Amino acid sequence: MKNTRTSSALVALAAVAVLGLAACSGSGGKQEEEKASGGNNAAVADTPRVKIAMITHEAPGDTFWDLIRKGAEAAAAKDNVELIYSNDPQAPKQASLIQTAIDSDVDAIATTLSNPDALGPVVQKAVEAGIPVVEFNAGVDSWEDTGALMYFGQDETVAGQAVGERLNEEGAKNAMCVIQEQGQVQLEARCAGVEETFSGKTQKLYVNGRDMPSVGSNIEAKLAQDKTIDRVVTLGAPFALAAVQSVEGAGSSAQVVTFDTNADLVAAIEAGDVQWAIDQQPYLQGYEAIDSLWLYLTNGNIIGGGEAVLTGPSFIDQENIDTVAEYAKRGTR
Amino acid sequence: MTSELADAPLEEIPTGVPLVQLKDVGKQYGHIIALHGINLKVGKGEVTCVLGDNGAGKSTLIKIVAGRHQHDEGQLLVDGQEVRLSSPREALNHGIATVYQDLAVVPLMPVWRNFFLGSEMVDGFWPFRKLSIDQMRTTAKDELHKMGIDLPDIDAPIGTLSGGQRQCVAIARAVFFGARVLILDEPTAALGVKQSGVVLRYISASAKSGLGVIFITHNPHHAYMVGNHFVLLNRGRMTLDCKYEDITLDQLTTEMAGGDELQTLTHELKR
Amino acid sequence: MSESPVATETPLADERVTKTSPLQKLLLRPELGALVGAIGIYVFFFAVADPFRSLDAFSTIMYSSSTIGIMAVGVALLMIGGEFDLSAGVAVTTSALTASLFSYEFSTNVWVGIFVALAVALAIGFFNGYLVMKTKIPSFLITLGTFLMLQGANLAVTKLLTGQVASRNISDMDGFGLADAIFASDFSIAGTTFRISIVWWLVFVAIATWLLLRTKVGNWIYAVGGDAESARAVGVPVVKTKIGLFMGVGFLAWFAGMHLLFTFNSVQSGEGVGNEFIFIIAAVIGGCLLTGGYGTAIGAAIGAFIYGMTEKGIVYAGWNPDWVKFFLGVMLLLATVTNLWVRNRASRS
Numbered sequence: 001m002k003n004t005r006t007s008s009a010l011v012a013l014a015a016v017a018v019l020g021l022a023a024c025s026g027s028g029g030k031q032e033e034e035k036a037s038g039g040n041n042a043a044v045a046d047t048p049r050v051k052i053a054m055i056t057h058e059a060p061g062d063t064f065w066d067l068i069r070k071g072a073e074a075a076a077a078k079d080n081v082e083l084i085y086s087n088d089p090q091a092p093k094q095a096s097l098i099q100t101a102i103d104s105d106v107d108a109i110a111t112t113l114s115n116p117d118a119l120g121p122v123v124q125k126a127v128e129a130g131i132p133v134v135e136f137n138a139g140v141d142s143w144e145d146t147g148a149l150m151y152f153g154q155d156e157t158v159a160g161q162a163v164g165e166r167l168n169e170e171g172a173k174n175a176m177c178v179i180q181e182q183g184q185v186q187l188e189a190r191c192a193g194v195e196e197t198f199s200g201k202t203q204k205l206y207v208n209g210r211d212m213p214s215v216g217s218n219i220e221a222k223l224a225q226d227k228t229i230d231r232v233v234t235l236g237a238p239f240a241l242a243a244v245q246s247v248e249g250a251g252s253s254a255q256v257v258t259f260d261t262n263a264d265l266v267a268a269i270e271a272g273d274v275q276w277a278i279d280q281q282p283y284l285q286g287y288e289a290i291d292s293l294w295l296y297l298t299n300g301n302i303i304g305g306g307e308a309v310l311t312g313p314s315f316i317d318q319e320n321i322d323t324v325a326e327y328a329k330r331g332t333r
Numbered sequence: 334m335t336s337e338l339a340d341a342p343l344e345e346i347p348t349g350v351p352l353v354q355l356k357d358v359g360k361q362y363g364h365i366i367a368l369h370g371i372n373l374k375v376g377k378g379e380v381t382c383v384l385g386d387n388g389a390g391k392s393t394l395i396k397i398v399a400g401r402h403q404h405d406e407g408q409l410l411v412d413g414q415e416v417r418l419s420s421p422r423e424a425l426n427h428g429i430a431t432v433y434q435d436l437a438v439v440p441l442m443p444v445w446r447n448f449f450l451g452s453e454m455v456d457g458f459w460p461f462r463k464l465s466i467d468q469m470r471t472t473a474k475d476e477l478h479k480m481g482i483d484l485p486d487i488d489a490p491i492g493t494l495s496g497g498q499r500q501c502v503a504i505a506r507a508v509f510f511g512a513r514v515l516i517l518d519e520p521t522a523a524l525g526v527k528q529s530g531v532v533l534r535y536i537s538a539s540a541k542s543g544l545g546v547i548f549i550t551h552n553p554h555h556a557y558m559v560g561n562h563f564v565l566l567n568r569g570r571m572t573l574d575c576k577y578e579d580i581t582l583d584q585l586t587t588e589m590a591g592g593d594e595l596q597t598l599t600h601e602l603k604r
Numbered sequence: 605m606s607e608s609p610v611a612t613e614t615p616l617a618d619e620r621v622t623k624t625s626p627l628q629k630l631l632l633r634p635e636l637g638a639l640v641g642a643i644g645i646y647v648f649f650f651a652v653a654d655p656f657r658s659l660d661a662f663s664t665i666m667y668s669s670s671t672i673g674i675m676a677v678g679v680a681l682l683m684i685g686g687e688f689d690l691s692a693g694v695a696v697t698t699s700a701l702t703a704s705l706f707s708y709e710f711s712t713n714v715w716v717g718i719f720v721a722l723a724v725a726l727a728i729g730f731f732n733g734y735l736v737m738k739t740k741i742p743s744f745l746i747t748l749g750t751f752l753m754l755q756g757a758n759l760a761v762t763k764l765l766t767g768q769v770a771s772r773n774i775s776d777m778d779g780f781g782l783a784d785a786i787f788a789s790d791f792s793i794a795g796t797t798f799r800i801s802i803v804w805w806l807v808f809v810a811i812a813t814w815l816l817l818r819t820k821v822g823n824w825i826y827a828v829g830g831d832a833e834s835a836r837a838v839g840v841p842v843v844k845t846k847i848g849l850f851m852g853v854g855f856l857a858w859f860a861g862m863h864l865l866f867t868f869n870s871v872q873s874g875e876g877v878g879n880e881f882i883f884i885i886a887a888v889i890g891g892c893l894l895t896g897g898y899g900t901a902i903g904a905a906i907g908a909f910i911y912g913m914t915e916k917g918i919v920y921a922g923w924n925p926d927w928v929k930f931f932l933g934v935m936l937l938l939a940t941v942t943n944l945w946v947r948n949r950a951s952r953s
Contacts, residue, residue, distance in 0.1 A: 028777035029711030059874060066768040182929070204925045210877045212868055213671040214915070220664050221919040225655045238770065238872055245867070249797065250660070264773050264870060331768055401837075422839045437837035439830035441897045442823075450827050451839035453820040463818045506838075 044080050047298045050108065051082045052290060053101035057094050057114035057138065058087040059181070063237060063262045064282055068137065070332055071286030072110070079294040091118035098122045101131075108132045108297060110289040113139020113146065115185070120146045132296055136289040137282070138186055140308050149296060150304050152288045154280035154312035156186050159259065160193015162313045163278055164202075167231055167257075173200040175231040176222060176254075180209030180239055187235050190259060194233060203229075209239065216242045216249075223250035234258040237265040237277070244273045261316060266328035269321050279324075280312030283332050350413040351376045352514050352545040353398060353429065359406030360393050367393040368569045371407070375514060375545040375562075380536060382548045382556035384573075384589050385566035391549050394566070395518050398547065399431040400424030430512035432503045434519045440492030444484060445473040447491045448506050472509075480505045480535060497528030504535055514545040521555050533559055553586045565589060634891030635903030637943030641889070642910050644942060645935060649917035656920040659796040666798065669912030670805035671860065672886055673905050675879070677808045678849075678856035680887035680904030681816070685849040686829035686896030687736060687743040691728065691750040692853055693879030698754050699725045699861025700871040701762055704771035707779075714779040722858045728754070729854025733847030755877060762873040775869040787859075788866035801863050805905070808856065812901035825849065830897030886911050889939050910939050 054072055058065040069085060076083035084106065086097045094111075095118050101109050102125060109126055113119055113135045120142065126133050127147035135143045136152040143151040167175055175198060177191040195202040205222050207215040223229055223246065232247060232254050234240040240258035247254050255275045258265065260282070268274040288309065295301040303309055316324050327333040351374035360368040368390045375381040385391045396402040397409065400418030408415050411427045418424045421431070431437075438447045446469075454465040454472075474487050482501045484494070491499060500520050507515055517536065521529040536559050540546050550556050556563060563580060565573035565588055573588050649656045675692055682689055689695075699721045707717030732750055736743045759769060766772055774780060789800045816822035824845045827835035836842045865871055890907030892899030914935040918928050 028774060029707065030709050031711040063768060063770050063872065070767075182926075205919070206925050206928055208878070210875050211671075211879055212864060212872065212875060214668060216867075217664050217668040217671075217916065218919055221655075221661070221668075221916040224658070224661055224664065225653070225920045225922050238868075242868065249664075262768075262770070267773075399837075421837055425839060431837070433834075433837060437831075437834040439827045439834055439897065441830045442826050446823055446826070450823060450835065453823055455820055462820070463814075464820060464823065466818070 045078060045294075047080055047294070049080050049082060050294065050297055051084065051106045052076070052108045052110060052293055053084045053086070053098075053104075053106040054286075054289065055094060055097045055101060055109065055111040056085075056087045057089050057091070057112050059089040064260050066262075067282035067332065068286035071283035071288075072290045073286075074283075074332075075287045075290035075294070079291060081290060081294055083290065091115035095119050095122045098126065102126050102129055106131065108134070108293040110134045110136060110293060112137040113143055113148075116142035116146070123148060132293060134289050134293050134296075136285045143308065144306075149302055150292050151308040152285045152292070152311055153308065154310055155308075156189035157193040157196075158310075159278055159280060159313040160190040160195075161197040162193075162315075163190075163233060163257070163259075164194045164197030166276075166278075166315065167194070167198050167200065167233075172198075172231045172255075174226070174228045175200060175202050175233050176205055176219075176226075176229045177202060178205050178207055178215075178219060178232060178234045178239055178243065180207055180215065180234075180236055182206045190235055191233075207239070209236070212238070212242055215239060216246045219243050219246035220250045223247065223252040223254060227252070230254050232256045236260055237262040240265055240274050240277070241268060244268060261324070261328060261333060263328045263331060266316070266321065266325050266333070269316060269318060270325060272318065276315050276317035278313045279316050279333075281314070281333075282311075284311045349376075351410070352412065353547070354410040354413075355394075355398070355407065356410065357407035358394075358397065358404045358409060360397060360402065360404050366569055368397075368404075369406070371566075371571055372574065373547075373562075373564050375547055377513075377545055378540050378543050379561045380540045380546040380548055380559050381562040381564065382550060382560035383564050383566060384550060384553060384556055384585075386551060386589075388568075389566040390569040391551075391566060392518070393569075395431060395433075395516055395547075395549060398424070398429060398514075398516055400429070425510070425512075428511060428513035429516065430507035430510065430514070431516040432500070432507055432518065432520065434522065438491045438499060438503060441490050443488045444477075444491050444494070444502060445470045445487045448473040448476070448502065448509075452510055476505050476509045477502060480508075480538075495528065496524050497531045500524070500528075500532050501535055504532075504539065508539060508542075508544065512544065514547065515539060516547045516549070518549045519551070520548075521550065521552060529555065551589070553582065553589045557582045557585055633900070634898060635900050635906055636891075637946035638890045638903050638906040638910065638939065640946050641939035641942040642906050642913070645910060645913055645917070645939065649913065649921065653917060653921040656917060659794065661916070661920060663796050663798050663802075665909075665912050665916045666802045667912075668916055669905075669909045670799065670801040671863070672879075672882055672911055673805045673908030674801065674808055674860050674863075675853075675856055675883045676886035676890075676904040676908045677805075677812045677901050678853035679880075679883040680890065680892050680899055680901055680907075681812055681825060682849045682853050683884070683887050683892045683894070683896060684816070684829045684899045685825045685846055686832060687733075687846060687849065688747060688884065689732060689850060689853050690744065690747040690880045691732065691754055692747075692857055692883055693876040693881075694751055694754040694758060695725060695728055695854065695857035695876075696860045696864060696879070697758050697871060697873065697876035698728065699858040700865040701758055701771055701861075701873060703862065704774055704865050704871055705762065705765050707777060708772050708774055709765055711777075714774055714777050714783055718783060718862060721861060722855070725854040725858035725861070726851050727854070728857075729851035730847060732854075733850030736850070737843045737846055751880065758873045769873050771865075771871045771873070773870045774865075780866075783862070784866045787862040804859065804863075805908075808859075809901050809905045816901060821845070821848075826897055882911060885936065889936065889943060891943060911936070914939075 072083060088094045088097055091114060098111055099122055109131055116139055123133055123146040133148045134150045135148045140153055140155045177194055179187050179191060181187060191204055207218045232243045234243050237258060237260050240256050241264055243256045247256060257275050258277045261277045261279055265274060265277060292303050324333050354374040355371050358368060358371045383391055383394060397404045400421045400423050403417055449469050454469050455462050456465050457463050470487055477484060480501060482498060520532050533555060536546055536548060561577050563575055563585060564571060655661055679689060679692055702724045703717035703721035706720045707714045732747055735746045762769060762771060790797045816825060824840045827840050828842050828845050832842050886907035887904045888894060889910055890903030892903060914932055918931050923931060
């Protein structure tokens with residue numbers, strides 16, 4: 001709607017402003033981060049280099065998966081593993097990614113079993129082809145049927161139940177479970193778990209996780225609609241932070257609790273804005289998935305004795321936040 | 334007035350020099366020769382009719398004079414000076430205005446907005462420069478009225494007007510913005526008998542008021558009613574070039590229909 | 605071509621005889637249908653949902669509408685100009701990420717990042733517009749390409765720089781306070797808190813309306829959307845106008861991005877996907893033609909309001925959340941049909 005002269009004027013204006021403001025920020029920013037962070041160089045194993053494919057149902061841009069990948073990368077670096085990571089939130093596409101891994105002759109596969117019906121057959125194909133498979137994060141109920149060696153993760157329903165029990169202890173009456181992606185099995189299982197054990201009222205609210213302002217205003221609207229809500233349970237750290245603003249905006253006295261963590265969330269727990277988080281230790285899931293495969297490939301070890309290895313749930317609240325905070329700032333919790 | 338075209342002094346042009354003249358103009362699209370060896374001129378108060386069947390090269394000829402395409406051969410002279418028109422805007426600056434078959438109007442926009450489209454009247458200073466809406470509406474209404482077009486609602490979308498009315502609005506617009514040469518592309522092609530009459534009357538009136546008109550048509554009857562010169566195109570070449578005095582309507586019609594070919598056809602279809 | 609019953613060939617006829625009545629003129633406004641739909645939906649939720657009636661609820665709805673509406677203004681203008689921009693949703697995220705990542709990575713004042721983001725947003729708009737005009741490929745395809753490119757770049761660049769998929773928290777950096785006040789602050793009227801983005805939204809709608817109806821450029825926008833060839837033939841700078849429109853969307857994407865950034869202090873790189881359609885929906889509900897050349901900025905604002913009102917109204921009504929999307933679809937369809945019905949009635953009478 002502007003002519004070229006106007007737009008070039010805008011660019012010029014921006015340039016002038018940049019020059020004028022080029023003074024560095026006195027606080028925050030990368031400089032401060034670099035001052036604070038130390039290195040963590042570990043020795044690399046002297047075992048032969050192996051190629052492991054990791055396939056997940058990560059939706060692009062979800063902070064939770066950062067931690068899984070960081071764990072996997074840390075293990076890969078230490079174990080002399082070439083890690084090939086790929087992901088697709090749609091089950092059929094994830095299945096074809098696993099097939100691609102089989103075709104490219106990897107030494108082992110680590111995958112999430114987000115949809116057992118869609119992924120089971122292709123995992124079995126990998127097993128039949130002699131490729132050891134480890135599953136993690138999703139699929140706690142059906143991982144054995146697919147022929148996988150080991151499973152690392154938490155049972156979403158169990159985690160939800162743990163949340164419900166904790167809410168009972170706290171004497172909560174009315175909890176709202178905020179689901180950021182309608183129809184996602186794991187998220188629904190978490191809310192269902194909460195509903196099972198929580199003796200108060202549990203209600204669901206679906207929000208569009210791709211649109212933060214709309215997440216915030218929908219939570220705000222729900223809090224206005226039902227003023228008796230005293231707990232907001234979010235299923236991801238970024239949504240808990242949005243919920244904190246909504247609770248404030250709605251003038252509600254509800255407390256915010258959440259599944260999963262990230263650095264900002266740890267700070268919010270420290271500040272008391274978020275009461276607690278239930279943690280499934282995604283870093284550990286990623287790390288163990290790769291590390292256990294390396295152990296299996298180099299030494300034939302199997303962890304868990306045929307049972308799923310549970311990485312959660314554990315609670316992070318103000319009492320134990322100090323031990324986690326340091327790692328969270330480093331981006332590994 | 335915002336248009337610099339209106340100020341172009343007509344008097345300065347020496348009499349006898351054609352407003353627009355084409356000398357041996359040719360145009361190729363790749364390997365296809367669209368036009369070759371075209372000679373044509375139009376003077377003040379004259380109507381030059383360009384006749385021809387579909388695909389004869391009429392559109393290409395218009396596009397060259399209107400500045401939409403450039404010629405490959407020959408010369409294009411405006412007021413005796415050789416020019417190359419690189420855009421419709423440049424042609425307009427020379428006082429050459431084109432009224433296309435599709436009229437170059439935007440159907441959903443009101444008549445007055447269409448009238449001033451591309452040459453809007455504005456006042457105020459940037460960034461608060463705004464349209465002089467009242468002035469534009471009044472001017473458009475008056476100008477159309479002068480041409481004998483009376484519209485009940487100047488705010489009506491131009492798409493709701495009849496074909497003849499739209500044609501006249503387009504011509505009135507060109508005249509108002511200081512056109513000295515009007516190129517009319519098949520203005521009567523889509524019109525009924527009565528509406529064609531209205532348009533032909535304007536063409537005649539425009540010429541009498543001192544404009545040069547290039548009238549593109551495939552209807553020899555319409556051409557003969559208003560034309561001073563006749564140029565016939567066939568397959569990109571000129572097959573006829575004569576004055577009103579030197580030809581009758583029957584001859585023109587026969588030439589237009591392809592002369593001998595028509596006789597063969599008449600013979601064939603004889604009942 | 606239609607023969608209008610009111611038009612006359614006879615010169616010197618009395619022009620007042622068949623003049624359109626002012627009422628009919630009002631009914632023919634593009635946004636009227638949307639307005640009727642909006643009132644209908646408002647009355648409906650007012651009747652069925654208690655919490656909907658409060659001023660607080662109105663504030664929440666207006667806020668929600670503003671986050672869509674700011675972009676819908678630019679998208680509506682672009683649609684009137686005859687083009688689409690499917691990259692509009694993720695461009696918002698790109699702007700927010702650019703400002704955040706730039707100022708964080710280089711430890712600059714956040715305003716440096718803000719202006720870099722503005723330059724990037726305008727450049728994206730220019731790129732879209734330039735490609736559409738030079739290649740003559742429909743904007744639907746070109747901007748689908750940019751949409752995917754930006755979606756990928758958002759994620760990849762964020763990961764490359766921060767090692768995670770969200771930008772770092774910048775709330776402790778210099779210049780944050782002022783930026784927060786401009787892009788994401790609150791104010792109170794009669795005890796109710798309103799977000800500043802509502803004000804900005806209304807300001808942008810007013811500017812766009814003025815631009816469309818009262819300026820030369822507005823005339824050109826309608827013309828290039830209505831018939832680009834005709835517009836070119838009478839000397840309208842079609843290419844500049846259209847590129848300008850794409851850059852206008854870029855500018856608003858920058859603004860919406862700044863709101864996103866300073867509201868939440870950090871940005872998820874996967875955000876914004878899918879919003880491009882909501883902007884288009886808002887514009888269409890508001891009376892913009894998908895084919896271009898027709899529509900208003902006010903209409904798009906009403907469209908955004910209908911979307912925000914419906915989305916929140918369902919929550920206020922406390923309906924079964926599993927059905928939310930379904931109800932949303934029904935409401936939007938009803939609003940669109942009402943719009944069409946009103947317009948047809950108006951033009952027939």
